[in-house]
Amino acid sequence: MRISEMFYSIQGEGLLAGVPSVFVRLSGCPLRCRWCDTKYSWDSSDGEDVVLDEIQALVQARNCDYVVITGGEPLIQAELGDLVKLLKETNKHVTIETAGISFVPDLSCDLMSISPKLSNSIPDDNKLAEVHNRLRLNVEALRKLVSNYAYQLKFVVDSPEDIAEIQETIEEIGGLDRAKIMLMPQSTGREEYIEKSAMVAELSKQTGFVFCPRLQILLWDNERGT
Numbered sequence: 001m002r003i004s005e006m007f008y009s010i011q012g013e014g015l016l017a018g019v020p021s022v023f024v025r026l027s028g029c030p031l032r033c034r035w036c037d038t039k040y041s042w043d044s045s046d047g048e049d050v051v052l053d054e055i056q057a058l059v060q061a062r063n064c065d066y067v068v069i070t071g072g073e074p075l076i077q078a079e080l081g082d083l084v085k086l087l088k089e090t091n092k093h094v095t096i097e098t099a100g101i102s103f104v105p106d107l108s109c110d111l112m113s114i115s116p117k118l119s120n121s122i123p124d125d126n127k128l129a130e131v132h133n134r135l136r137l138n139v140e141a142l143r144k145l146v147s148n149y150a151y152q153l154k155f156v157v158d159s160p161e162d163i164a165e166i167q168e169t170i171e172e173i174g175g176l177d178r179a180k181i182m183l184m185p186q187s188t189g190r191e192e193y194i195e196k197s198a199m200v201a202e203l204s205k206q207t208g209f210v211f212c213p214r215l216q217i218l219l220w221d222n223e224r225g226t
């Protein structure tokens, strides 16, 4: 399996924010979001090939019960199911971080952490934008993901205008638990995060959606591997 990086940190986002976790970042993502903060993981040849048993051993070497499989886009990886299965054999709590662009059945993960992409993530480059727009919102896949897995939905908010699109997307998916819908500030650095947090907190108050922190940006200014 192609691994972009593995590191030990704390979960910065979502309902498990603050929980020490081992991160396994898989290589490859077709979306190329404008503000992506892990561009190095876009290319599926980034990083190195690591066999699943070795990933399991590296995770096991950490005294940590929580694993986050992230990317890139984990749901496009053929070996994802086998990796989750191996990690569950050692009783890890497994979160999958995904943009929700496809549905994969029968994963034994504990939490599907879905960040559906809005129009604020469209790349500037026309060719990349075409691919992004074609793939970014797969409502059918999102419906299946939330029906089949314990989930949280994290929407990246760049401006107050995004809230209308978030509401539309939620309605289109339908049947969501509002307590699992989160708003997080779009930011690739600490200064921007602090600047946008008050705006997003205000939107949370207006809508009742949960404010989603991004502790990795606040604590480490989004430095790679933190």
Ligand code: SF4
Binding pocket: 029, 030, 031, 032, 033, 035, 036, 037, 038, 039, 041, 071, 072, 073, 099
């Ligand atoms: S889906 Fe995630 S990894 Fe892929 S480009 Fe967007 S932010 Fe980056």
